[in-house]
Amino acid sequence: MTDVAATSTGQAAPPPVGAARRPPGYTLTGAVTWGGLWVFVGGLLLAVASVLLASLTTQLADGWLPRGYTTRWYTQSWTTFGLGRLLVTTVEVGVAVVAVTLAVALPTAYVLARLTFPGRRLLLLLFLVPQVVPVMTYAVPLATLVYRLRLNDTLAGIVLVNLVPAIPFAVLVLLPFVEQVDPRIEQAARVCGATNRRVFVHILGPLLVPGLLAAGVLTLVRVVGQFELTFLVSGPDSQTLVVALYGAAVQAGELASQEINAMATVYMATTLTLLLVALRVVDPTAVAARDGRSSR
Amino acid sequence: MSASGPSGDHLLRWRDRARRRGVTPTVWLVVPGALFMVVFFVYPVCYGVGLSFQGTQGWSSAYRDFFADRLVNNHGSRRSILITLELALAASVVNVVLAVPIAYRMRGRVRAKRALIAVVLVPMTLGTVFVASAMKEFLGPSGWLNRALLGIGAIEQPLPLVGNVTGVLLSLVFTGLPFAFLLMVGYTSGIDPGLDKAAAVCGARPAQRFWLVTFPLLLPGMTITFCLSFVLAFGVFPSATLVGNDAGPTRVLSKVAYTEYSYGHYPTASAAAVVMAVVQLAVLGLVLSARGLLHRGPTTGGKG
Numbered sequence: 001m002t003d004v005a006a007t008s009t010g011q012a013a014p015p016p017v018g019a020a021r022r023p024p025g026y027t028l029t030g031a032v033t034w035g036g037l038w039v040f041v042g043g044l045l046l047a048v049a050s051v052l053l054a055s056l057t058t059q060l061a062d063g064w065l066p067r068g069y070t071t072r073w074y075t076q077s078w079t080t081f082g083l084g085r086l087l088v089t090t091v092e093v094g095v096a097v098v099a100v101t102l103a104v105a106l107p108t109a110y111v112l113a114r115l116t117f118p119g120r121r122l123l124l125l126l127f128l129v130p131q132v133v134p135v136m137t138y139a140v141p142l143a144t145l146v147y148r149l150r151l152n153d154t155l156a157g158i159v160l161v162n163l164v165p166a167i168p169f170a171v172l173v174l175l176p177f178v179e180q181v182d183p184r185i186e187q188a189a190r191v192c193g194a195t196n197r198r199v200f201v202h203i204l205g206p207l208l209v210p211g212l213l214a215a216g217v218l219t220l221v222r223v224v225g226q227f228e229l230t231f232l233v234s235g236p237d238s239q240t241l242v243v244a245l246y247g248a249a250v251q252a253g254e255l256a257s258q259e260i261n262a263m264a265t266v267y268m269a270t271t272l273t274l275l276l277v278a279l280r281v282v283d284p285t286a287v288a289a290r291d292g293r294s295s296r
Numbered sequence: 297m298s299a300s301g302p303s304g305d306h307l308l309r310w311r312d313r314a315r316r317r318g319v320t321p322t323v324w325l326v327v328p329g330a331l332f333m334v335v336f337f338v339y340p341v342c343y344g345v346g347l348s349f350q351g352t353q354g355w356s357s358a359y360r361d362f363f364a365d366r367l368v369n370n371h372g373s374r375r376s377i378l379i380t381l382e383l384a385l386a387a388s389v390v391n392v393v394l395a396v397p398i399a400y401r402m403r404g405r406v407r408a409k410r411a412l413i414a415v416v417l418v419p420m421t422l423g424t425v426f427v428a429s430a431m432k433e434f435l436g437p438s439g440w441l442n443r444a445l446l447g448i449g450a451i452e453q454p455l456p457l458v459g460n461v462t463g464v465l466l467s468l469v470f471t472g473l474p475f476a477f478l479l480m481v482g483y484t485s486g487i488d489p490g491l492d493k494a495a496a497v498c499g500a501r502p503a504q505r506f507w508l509v510t511f512p513l514l515l516p517g518m519t520i521t522f523c524l525s526f527v528l529a530f531g532v533f534p535s536a537t538l539v540g541n542d543a544g545p546t547r548v549l550s551k552v553a554y555t556e557y558s559y560g561h562y563p564t565a566s567a568a569a570v571v572m573a574v575v576q577l578a579v580l581g582l583v584l585s586a587r588g589l590l591h592r593g594p595t596t597g598g599k600g
């Protein structure tokens with residue numbers, strides 16, 4: 001007993017700073033958790049590396065590493081798929097959807113957060129239900145509708161179908177942000193004679209910039225990755241990157257697998273850039289938790 | 297804006313009454329959003345449900361075709377309900393079980409926390425095709441994992457990890473875990489660390505502190521995370537097509553609906569989509585009502 005105490009104090013005595021920084025004890029569950037996390041991260045890095053390598057190989061090798069490296073698959077897939085145009089379409093769709101979504105969602109979120117009126121709960125339900133209904137359930141009839149409006153295979157059609165999940169999502173993201181703005185600020189502005197429009201442009205807009213950024217970035221990420229809806233209404237002239245990529249991957253026999261891997265890498269680079277920008281703009285843990293105090 | 301005359305008087309009174317119930321002119325701001333959702337969400341859903349009852353032989357023929365496995369490229373549409381349910385439930389359980397401890401450890405001060413979070417979030421950006429490629433390259437019969445396991449003599453045959461339910465499940469976990477983690481980080485960091493300390497002062501061991509204090513507080517968040525993971529995993533079909541084998545073992549409901557749609561069989565496609573919605577909403581309803589039974593009362597203690 002005394003022996004143990006002596007050794008432990010003997011160990012702890014020299015570096016008090018280090019002992020304070022270290023967590024109080026290494027537990028089995030902690031080891032399992034961190035082990036699991038590192039397995040996940042390791043698997044992730046290896047998986048990404050294997051696709052990157054596969055997109056750079058001259059021929060499919062049977063060893064650990066490919067025999068030769070080349071970048072011609074990137075140039076080849078750039079020309080065969082018109083990757084440049086796909087990227088442009090994707091960006092156009094993304095920007096258009098985000099712009100319309102924010103313009104529509106902000107007033108809606110404002111009313112839902114600030115006012116109580118008959119039918120408010122029903123309206124909230126209208127924006128909640130699209131989050132829990134499978135995309136296919138409304139995608140199939142919506143695509144039929146788009147065909148009937150002759151908007152299939154057009155940019156407008158793709159933007160339209162992508163707005164359907166985006167608007168309620170943005171409303172739900174914006175709601176807590178609007179609730180955080182002190183209503184007295186607006187009241188003061190109204191007392192000073194500001195109209196609705198001025199309140200939005202000069203008071204709420206600047207105060208809601210973090211919320212608008214979060215909603216915009218999250219919407220953009222979702223639109224770029226949105227597959228089912230875009231897939232159903234897009235034609236050869238109006239594909240986004242995901243849809244073209246899926247189309248290429250499904251008919252795997254006709255294309256070299258390196259080419260698909262190269263294209264997938266381009267897609268990853270696009271969305272990764274988006275994510276990095278998003279992480280710079282919004283701190284995900286802060287958005288999710290809405291409290292900075294406990295972490296400090 | 298002011299009105300006069302008898303009709304204007306009437307209008308004023310009406311407006312007054314509306315205002316007292318909370319209908320101010322500002323409420324009209326909600327109209328564009330609500331109108332859009334009614335026209336492009338409610339109407340299509342109703343239209344789809346209606347369409348599913350307009351089969352070629354009688355109102356229920358689309359559903360009968362679905363449940364009697366009489367669809368295009370048929371590989372068992374009835375069985376695909378079970379397959380989809382199995383995949384989505386397994387993926388969301390695994391996601392929540394993995395995300396909770398990681399998020400729980402993340403709530404304190406952790407070295408390189410931001411970088412770790414960024415790395416864990418990377419799969420969100422990869423896209424289904426990239427993940428499918430990665431699965432095939434990395435976990436395939438001649439992939440690095442099988443090669444390494446064969447090399448150290450752990451296995452004699454390459455593990456069949458791709459082209460079956462395992463592969464799809466792995467890819468669903470791979471893409472779904474970041475999302476579950478992100479949500480759980482929010483919930484774990486919302487729990488007052490003081491509660492844990494208080495329990496420690498009272499002499500509770502770490503395991504007791506977790507199971508008796510933190511876990512009940514996390515349960516509502518876990519339920520929500522489970523539900524959202526389930527929604528994500530339930531509707532997706534690219535990974536089931538690319539990693540799995542959608543001609544049989546991993547033919548999911550959305551693929552059934554899409555195949556019918558692509559052949560122009562709108563009633564049966566709508567029927568499959570309606571079945572999807574019913575199954576998903578049933579699961580969500582069950583989980584959420586179970587949550588109501590399990591836990592009542594405040595979820596955060598003394599958090600201001």
